[in-house]
Amino acid sequence: MKKTIKEVIVVEGRDDISAVKAAVDAEIIQTNGFAIRKKGNIEKLRVAYENKGIIVLTDPDFVGEELRKYISKFFPNVKQAYISRKEGSKDGDVGVENANPEAIIKALENAKCEVVQNTEAIFTMDILMEHNLSGSLESKDLREKLGTELRIGYSNTKQMLSKLNRYGITMEQFLTAIGKIEKAKN
Known part of the structure; x- marks a missing residue:
């Protein structure tokens, strides 16, 4: 291994x-x-x-x-x-x-x-789907905005999941960024 x-x-x-x-x-x-x-x-x-x-x-x-x-x-x-x-x-x-x-x-x-040691990932595909970062028509655009907000760059779904877990992004940072993106839409 x-x-x-x-x-x-x-x-x-x-x-x-x-x-x-x-x-x-x-x-x-x-x-x-x-x-x-x-x-x-x-x-x-x-x-x-x-x-x-x-x-x-x-x-x-x-x-x-x-x-x-x-x-x-x-x-x-x-x-x-x-x-x-x-x-x-x-x-x-x-x-x-x-x-x-x-x-x-x-x-x-x-x-x-x-x-x-391999630890359990904080972020899962379910979380990405719950926030429309995967599986919706706006997913690509949302991932691009999230990558910009978190300063980790654009990624496809699989890469985004990896970056979120490996770059040490916290759930709080993630939710704050998602909130900013949602607020900018309205």
């Missing part, structure tokens, strides 16, 4: 997400390289940083190092996980996506990640 990591892991690309998910159970934010500089992306990281903490796991190359520096400017106590160039190399390509699960686990352990 894979270890569940408390912190949110920050990676560069989609293939990096697959590699990390093969190694551990964790919430992952993809920067899309320097697209992290776009408005709102740092706010998503801020929510994760404040609620759970973040671990940066970028490629062992120049761009990866520049991204680490950029993120560290905003979050000085961010944890840093490193894979070596050798661990991340495959057919001339260097990146987290090439690392095996053992190398990723070792990098996260060296970053002093916090392993947590």
Whole structure:
């Protein structure tokens, strides 16, 4: 059984997400390289940083190092996980996506990640449906507004459920955000 990591892991690309998910159970934010500089992306990281903490796991190359520096400017106590160039190399390509699960686990352990026991989720699909975040014509719009209000970004239903539980969003924060959205409609 894979270890569940408390912190949110920050990676560069989609293939990096697959590699990390093969190694551990964790919430992952993809920067899309320097697209992290776009408005709102740092706010998503801020929510994760404040609620759970973040671990940066970028490629062992120049761009990866520049991204680490950029993120560290905003979050000085961010944890840093490193894979070596050798661990991340495959057919001339260097990146987290090439690392095996053992190398990723070792990098996260060296970053002093916090392993947590799987706890029962606060948020369920029933709660999302009860608040029309799933299964109604307005669900997509409501999830977008909720993501904006909670500063966790837009998500499909499955991703929203995961973010709510993994980012440490409380039921009080959730209900307050839903209340603001409802009030704005009227």
